[in-house]
Amino acid sequence: TNITVSTKELKTINSSPAGILIDKSSGTLTGNTITGAQGKDYGILIQKNTNQTVSVKNNEITHGYLGIGVLNSLGTIDLTGNTITDMTSNGIWLWESRALIDGNTISNVGDKLAAIQVNSEKIPSGTMMIKNNKINGTYWGIYVTGEKEIRVEGNTVTKCKDVGIRVTKSASIDVVNNTV
Secondary structure, three states: OEEEEEOOEEEEEOOOOEEEEEEOOEEEEEOOEEEEEOOOOEEEEEEOOOOOEEEEEOOEEEEEOEEEEEEOOOOEEEEEOOEEEEEOOOOEEEEOOOOEEEOOEEEOOOOOOEEEEEEOOOOOOOOEEEEOOEEEOOOEEEEEEOOEEEEEEOOEEEOOOOEEEEEEOOEEEEEEOOEO
């Protein structure tokens, strides 16, 4: 019920669904290096988290499919200080989930995809923060759809091919003090 994984190196992963998977569990992932999660694999995947606490901090995820995925999770999830580069899909992707996304560095993600993408049309309202992230060389920097009560603050988005910060089908959104 409480997992700690730190300072591990995982290379050329061909498993499913992730290099590190937290499924219905609390845990801390700190200082890991994950390289080459291929196919449809996530570097780190958090799923079906209802009220657990998960902390994903200071990990490096490179050359893979999708950096960090959070699916169907409304527990306390903290994604802070991670470095994600060279993904064929998104850097960080939330589906029907809520998390603190703070101080991550993301560059070079898949064509016509976002460094940080949040799709949450069917979850209850609740404050969510995307702040202080550094994003470079992506199609969309931050893409939020279907979210209620979200704050996008202090992010730096450079060299996007389309839109730096895109918000659709959302309500009660604060987008403040970002540099695009």
